[in-house]
Amino acid sequence: MPKRCLVCQHERPHVFSWTALLSLAPFRRDLLPPLHEWLCAACEAEADWIGTGCIRCFRPLEHMDQRYVKETEQGLLCYDCQRWLEWENKRGASPVLDWNRSVLRYNAWTQxxxxxxxxxxxxxxKYFFAAVIREHARQQGxxxxxxxxxxxxxxSSGRLSERGFNQSGLIARLVAETWQRPYRSDLLQRQGAEEKQSKKGKQARMEKILTMFLNNPAxxxxxxxxxIMVIDDIYTTGATVHAAALALKRGGAKQVFSYTVAR
Ligand SMILES: [Zn+2]
Ligand SMILES: [Zn+2]
Incomplete structure (x- = not known):
């Protein structure tokens, strides 16, 4: 059985067998191998791990203009999260999303x-993405x-039938197993079609995006x-996970966190 890097397919020296992994039934969390067992050294070097960032959204702050970064008792807060905080304070609400953590920088390799x-x-x-989330959460304590x-x-049901699977759902199920926590696919429902970029103002667009999900009354x-931990693949503006968190908070959730593979 050739031992190939998951990403570039080049042969790599350590023993790893997809056949062995894929035939596992049921999936065993102790058999999700650590990061270096999936990748050749060159690809492991491309994986740009995010170690620190904004205490709330985990945006890497080292290249950010320090005028837009606020120091708080808990740590540094990015500009976007300062806006979220204002939005929440205006509504007298608790944080919409308690925090997000992202594992990899969205570089060409991750993309x-x-x-x-x-x-x-x-x-x-999905096994690789679940493994990196597990490893990151462990390192982050x-x-x-x-x-x-x-x-x-x-x-959305349209996307689901087009793609055949919910890519984030598959990762979330594995992550839940590695953490030995229950996985639920039915807590959130999407309202209407998936949002296209509209020409509305930023504020109006944000308000619209925040109504993207409903908590499932059932x-x-x-x-x-x-x-509740929400898993998604990419954190871009953060609107999606915030919308999900808002729906869950409106349903009475005590805290909502998110883990995203990349940002
Ligand atoms: Zn490789
Ligand atoms: Zn932030």
């Missing part, structure tokens, strides 16, 4: 990997025992007072 997974259907990459439920951003009892 290619995610495109292969999402658009070209390379489903086995996140107490995953505090999480009551793991869920994922739902796709899951009310499961959402109330729970600490």
């Amino acid at each position: 290619e990997l995610i495109a292969r997974y999402k658009f070209r259907g390379d489903e086995r990459l 996140i107490d995953t025992g505090q999480i009551d439920l793991v869920t994922a951003i739902p796709l 899951c009310q009892a499961d959402i109330i007072n729970k600490r």
Whole structure:
């Protein structure tokens, strides 16, 4: 069995067998190998791991103009999160999203990997993405025992039938297994079609995006007072995970966090 790098397919020296991994039934969390066992040295060097960032959204801050970064008791807060804080304070609400953590910088390498997974259907990459989230959370010292439920951003039914699977859902299910927390796919429902970039102002667009999801009324009892982890592939503006978090908070969730593969 050739031992190839998951990403570039070049042979790599260590033993790793997809056949062995894929035939595991049921999936065993202790068999999700560590990062260096998936990649050749060259690809491992391309994986740009995010170690620190904004305390809330985990935006890397080292290249940011320090005038836009605010020091708080808990740590540094980016400009976007300062705006979120204002928005929440105006409504007298608790944080919409308690925090986000992202594992990899969205460089060309990560972009290619995610495109292969999402658009070209390379489903086995879910194991890699679940492994990097697990490894990152471990390094960040996140107490995953505090999480009551793991869920994922739902796709619209149109996208779901076009793509055949919810890419974030597959990752979330594996992450939930590695953390030994329950996975639920039905906590959120998408309202209407997926949002296209509109010509409305930024504020109006934001308000519209925030209505993107509803909490599932049938899951009310499961959402109330729970600490919920939402998994998604990419954090861009953060609007999607904030919209999901808002829906869950409106359903009574105690805390909502998100883990995204890239940003
Ligand atoms: Zn490689
Ligand atoms: Zn931030």
